[in-house]
Amino acid sequence: MTDPTGTTLDLGPQTAILARLVAGVPDDRLAGPTPCPRYTVRNLLGHLSGLAVAFRDAGRKNLGATTDTDPDATLPDIGPGWREELPKVLDELAGAWRDPAAWTGMTRAGGVDLPGEVAGLVLVDELVVHGWDLARATGQEYTPDPAALSACHAFLAEGVDDPGRDALFGPVVDVPADAPLLDRAVGLSGRDPGWTPS
Numbered sequence: 001m002t003d004p005t006g007t008t009l010d011l012g013p014q015t016a017i018l019a020r021l022v023a024g025v026p027d028d029r030l031a032g033p034t035p036c037p038r039y040t041v042r043n044l045l046g047h048l049s050g051l052a053v054a055f056r057d058a059g060r061k062n063l064g065a066t067t068d069t070d071p072d073a074t075l076p077d078i079g080p081g082w083r084e085e086l087p088k089v090l091d092e093l094a095g096a097w098r099d100p101a102a103w104t105g106m107t108r109a110g111g112v113d114l115p116g117e118v119a120g121l122v123l124v125d126e127l128v129v130h131g132w133d134l135a136r137a138t139g140q141e142y143t144p145d146p147a148a149l150s151a152c153h154a155f156l157a158e159g160v161d162d163p164g165r166d167a168l169f170g171p172v173v174d175v176p177a178d179a180p181l182l183d184r185a186v187g188l189s190g191r192d193p194g195w196t197p198s
Contacts (some may be wrong), residue, residue, distance in 0.1 A: 008103045009120070012094040013145035014127045018048070019087040021134050021142065030078075031164055034137040035195045038075070040138050045086065046076030048130055049107075054090040055123045058109040059096035059116075067108045097123070121155045128152040129189045132182065136195055144182060156188035 022045065030042040039047065050071060057066045065174025079085070096102055103116045114122075118119050128144045129152065135142030143154075160172060183193040 008097070008100050009124065009147060009151055010094070011097045011124065011127065011148065012091075014124070014131070014148040015090040015094040015138075017143070017145060018092050018127060018134070021089075021131060021138070022048075022139055023083070024140050025056050025134070025138050029138045032137060033197050035133045035191045041134070041149065042078050043076050044133055044137065046078045047071065048078050048134070049078065049082065049086050049089065051126055051130075052086070052093045054109050055119065055126075056089060056093040056096045058107045058119050059093070059099065059102035061101070061105070061107055062109050068111050070111050071086040093123075105118050121151065122153045124148050125155050125189070128185065129191070132186055132191075135154060137197055139197075142182075149181055149185060153188070156185055160188060 025041060025045070030040065030045075030156040032041050034041055034044045036044060036047075050069075053068070054066050054071075057063070097120060101116075103120050105116050106113055107116050107119050108114070109122070111117050128148050131144055132142055134140070173190060173192050175187035175193060178183075179187075179193070186193045
């Protein structure tokens with residue numbers, strides 16, 4: 001996705017926000033629930049780690065095992081060095097997508113071939129929505145990068161009538177039209193903006 005000046009969207013601000021959320025995860029919340037029904041916090045962190053590596057390599061057009069793996073093939077988990085490794089790979093991810101070439105041509109993620117610009121939009125959605133998931137699950141404040149949030153909402157709104165969307169996101173949760181943009185994006189992603197761990 002490009003802005004009106006023709007430059008690509010910088011994912012660095014959003015990955016930095018996500019890295020701060022990762023740093024704020026208490027150990028005693030790792031087994032707790034998240035808005036993703038199948039995932040505990042540790043599974044969500046494992047998913048974030050896997051997608052960061054996959055989309056980093058997709059942005060670099062370095063296609064192989066990391067970009068070919070179906071993210072739903074196994075339940076993701078974290079290793080012992082996740083607190084150091086996840087912020088590092090998030091930084092590498094942002095760096096890969098600062099290259100305009102990442103947003104052009106074809107690439108692959110999750111075993112699916114797709115145009116670079118579409119892959120970038122899928123990635124923005126993952127970073128914004130899973131940031132909300134992680135913040136809600138761990139009791140942290142969350143204000144996503146405004147540019148990333150705007151792109152995420154536009155991407156989700158554009159696909160709302162796609163008959164296959166529910167397999168990816170779940171049914172849309174109705175949110176008032178005057179609700180904050182983050183709440184509206186969360187609702188379009190199939191989540192209840194009022195979700196809490198209790």
